[in-house]
Amino acid sequence: MMDGKGIPRAVIERLPRYFRYLGDLRDNHVERISSQDLSVLMQVTASQIRQDLNHFGGFGQQGYGYNVNFLYTEISKILGLDKKHRLILIGAGNLGQALVNYVTFETRGFNIRGIFDIDPKKQGLLIRNIPVLPMEELQSFIRDNDIDIAVLTVPKSEAVGIAELLVKYGIRGIWNFAHTDLNVPKDVVTVNVHLYDSLLNLSYQINEREE
Ligand code: ATP
Numbered sequence: 571m572m573d574g575k576g577i578p579r580a581v582i583e584r585l586p587r588y589f590r591y592l593g594d595l596r597d598n599h600v601e602r603i604s605s606q607d608l609s610v611l612m613q614v615t616a617s618q619i620r621q622d623l624n625h626f627g628g629f630g631q632q633g634y635g636y637n638v639n640f641l642y643t644e645i646s647k648i649l650g651l652d653k654k655h656r657l658i659l660i661g662a663g664n665l666g667q668a669l670v671n672y673v674t675f676e677t678r679g680f681n682i683r684g685i686f687d688i689d690p691k692k693q694g695l696l697i698r699n700i701p702v703l704p705m706e707e708l709q710s711f712i713r714d715n716d717i718d719i720a721v722l723t724v725p726k727s728e729a730v731g732i733a734e735l736l737v738k739y740g741i742r743g744i745w746n747f748a749h750t751d752l753n754v755p756k757d758v759v760t761v762n763v764h765l766y767d768s769l770l771n772l773s774y775q776i777n778e779r780e781e
Contacts, residue, residue: 585622587612588641591611593642596639600638603635603636651678656719657717658682658683658686658717659684659723660708662686662689662702663687663724671697683717708739719744720736725748726748726749729746733746733760736758737754737758741758742757743760746761746762749766
């Protein structure tokens with residue numbers, strides 16, 4: 571599978587990891603790194619790194635390696651991090667509140683503007699200074715605040731219906747933590763974070779080693 575620019579999906583999926591390593595290198599004032607050294611650090615082959623990064627015009631230079639800051643900036647543009655995103659979160663339960671309290675969103679340009687919940691006991695609360703609002707205000711809030719992303723942390727039984735509303739109200743991306751897959755039109759992006767699936771993956775791997 572390719573994205574719109576002909577970059578294999580598998581490469582795109584590896585980009586956040588490159589981005590994280592390059593960010594750490596940058597924070598440690600490393601100016602350049604060879605694909606060899608990066609490969610040792612990231613535990614992937616140097617040839618994979620070269621192949622992956624060649625998709626973006628090959629930022630490396632023979633005998634010099636990669637300019638860390640330049641590569642970091644280019645990847646951040648590819649990931650769309652040069653643009654600001656305005657988010658809402660729906661479902662102010664345990665997981666939803668934990669996510670809102672996870673401060674590093676802001677440093678990456680993700681701005682949480684509002685939280686929505688059906689429970690009147692939660693409405694009116696402030697979580698990190700962001701108000702919990704009633705669902706009746708969802709549509710006008712999305713429109714008036716130019717919201718492009720919704721984080722979904724409602725129970726599974728509610729998620730599909732709420733996703734339909736979000737699509738109708740013009741949301742462009744859904745970060746879905748509900749334990750169900752959503753059925754949205756192609757022009758709306760969903761990324762699932764199914765925590766339980768990943769725990770099952772861990773369980774499988776432990777099991778495999780025991781055998
Ligand atoms: P709590 O016990 O505090 O509600 P929880 O994490 O166990 O926390 P869940 O049942 O997973 O709660 O629900 C997550 C949140 O989603 C809750 O705050 C709940 O009020 C909210 N919620 C449930 N249904 C809807 C809905 N249709 N629209 C908006 N929010 C909803």
